[in-house]
Amino acid sequence: MSAKILVVEDEPIIALDLQQQLTKLGYTVVAIADCAEQALAAAARYQPHLALMDIRIRGDKDGIETAALLNERHSIPIVFLTAHADAATIQQVKAVQPYGYIVKPFEIHNLSTAIEIALTKHEAEKVTQAALEKEKELNRLKSNFIEVVSHEFRNPLSAILLALDLLERHDRQLTIEKKQVYLQRARVAVSRMMQLLEEVLVSSQIDAGKLTYNPEPLLVEAFCRQLVADFQLAIDTKAAPKHTITFTQISNAVDHPTLYNLDEKLLHHILTNLLSNAIKYSPHGGSVTFKLIHEAESITFQIRDCGIGIPKGDCDQLFNRFYRASNAKTIPGTGLGLSIAKQCVDAHYGNITVQSAIGIGTTFTVTLPLSVDGTPHPEGGNGCLG
Ligand code: ATP
Ligand code: MG
Numbered sequence: 001m002s003a004k005i006l007v008v009e010d011e012p013i014i015a016l017d018l019q020q021q022l023t024k025l026g027y028t029v030v031a032i033a034d035c036a037e038q039a040l041a042a043a044a045r046y047q048p049h050l051a052l053m054d055i056r057i058r059g060d061k062d063g064i065e066t067a068a069l070l071n072e073r074h075s076i077p078i079v080f081l082t083a084h085a086d087a088a089t090i091q092q093v094k095a096v097q098p099y100g101y102i103v104k105p106f107e108i109h110n111l112s113t114a115i116e117i118a119l120t121k122h123e124a125e126k127v128t129q130a131a132l133e134k135e136k137e138l139n140r141l142k143s144n145f146i147e148v149v150s151h152e153f154r155n156p157l158s159a160i161l162l163a164l165d166l167l168e169r170h171d172r173q174l175t176i177e178k179k180q181v182y183l184q185r186a187r188v189a190v191s192r193m194m195q196l197l198e199e200v201l202v203s204s205q206i207d208a209g210k211l212t213y214n215p216e217p218l219l220v221e222a223f224c225r226q227l228v229a230d231f232q233l234a235i236d237t238k239a240a241p242k243h244t245i246t247f248t249q250i251s252n253a254v255d256h257p258t259l260y261n262l263d264e265k266l267l268h269h270i271l272t273n274l275l276s277n278a279i280k281y282s283p284h285g286g287s288v289t290f291k292l293i294h295e296a297e298s299i300t301f302q303i304r305d306c307g308i309g310i311p312k313g314d315c316d317q318l319f320n321r322f323y324r325a326s327n328a329k330t331i332p333g334t335g336l337g338l339s340i341a342k343q344c345v346d347a348h349y350g351n352i353t354v355q356s357a358i359g360i361g362t363t364f365t366v367t368l369p370l371s372v373d374g375t376p377h378p379e380g381g382n383g384c385l386g
Pocket of ligand 2: 273276277333336337
């Protein structure tokens with residue numbers, strides 16, 4: 001594709017001559033402007049790759065001021081093309097950091113060299129700028145991590161300290177049942193901290209590109225049943241509120257496979273996050289249903305609870321890191337779980353959706369596609385996380 005050039009020149013004959021020469025060199029002149037307003041309008045409309053700018057132009061803004069505005073609003077590299085080479089003008093020009101400065105009259109090959117250097121330099125700067133932005137975003141995420149995680153660590157640590165303190169100071173007065181209660185509180189706090197650490201670790205592995213998608217044949221029904229059994233066991237050892245998880249399997253396919261090519265580790269992240277949310281956001285206990293649905297071209301995991309629900313306005317942002325719904329602030333959490341689940345679903349070329357009603361409950365549905373013959377997805381997911 002030939003580079004699009006905006007010519008800012010108020011002498012019509014010079015402008016036309018320049019247009020012909022640029023066309024001969026293989027560039028596309030998208031517009032000729034003779035004042036700042038025209039130049040800015042043309043830049044907005046045609047998004048040129050570069051502007052060739054005269055210094056004395058029509059109107060109350062000269063070429064230097066126009067260049068500053070083009071830079072600011074559209075980040076277009078500027079090459080000045082001017083008859084003025086006095087020290088004062090050059091000093092002013094330097095302030096807008098042009099990509100080139102050609103004094104008229106000029107040789108055509110000098111013009112094309114200046115344009116090519118300016119375009120290459122601008123591309124390189126864009127790459128550097130993008131890397132800088134990414135670095136900034138990572139730094140912002142890191143500070144967020146430290147802030148959220150240290151805040152979330154404080155509560156379980158205080159609970160452990162308190163339990164230890166009570167056990168130590170009132171050892172003789174406490175009944176065995178009371179001691180069990182304090183020990184249980186400490187245990188819950190430790191498991192919350194372990195879950196937090198796991199989430200931070202997985203998130204940083206995703207950022208570092210270290211968590212990869214490795215699908216292998218998996219007995220998916222057995223995997224889900226085991227997961228439910230593990231969750232139920234953990235629930236049963238806890239004090240009230242009680243939850244029950246019911247697993248059901250439905251087949252909408254004529255003959256569905258038992259082995260599915262899935263990444264077990266990533267599927268584990270997806271389902272444990274959804275199940276633990278279903279339990280956590282049902283603070284009065286209740287039933288959680290987990291459906292495995294076999295379709296001809298996909299497999300669906302559906303987790304439904306009868307918990308607090310999610311306000312409509314929050315649903316779109318739940319999968320963003322650290323995002324927590326407005327009705328969840330009194331329940332501990334960092335807002336990392338669903339962002340991890342979403343990235344693991346994306347790696348499988350899958351889809352995750354949520355349906356919810358306040359005070360009635362929430363359903364998360366994850367659909368992972370299969371290839372047409374029921375064997376693994378042909379491309380094997382997007383193969384990357386993050
Ligand atoms: P953690 O990182 O410990 O999982 P979290 O549970 O707050 O913290 P996510 O799992 O990412 O973070 O969930 C994001 C938000 O979505 C939650 O804070 C909560 O507001 C809302 N949410 C998720 N699942 C449910 C659910 N089943 N019922 C109600 N709200 C939910
Ligand atoms: Mg969660």
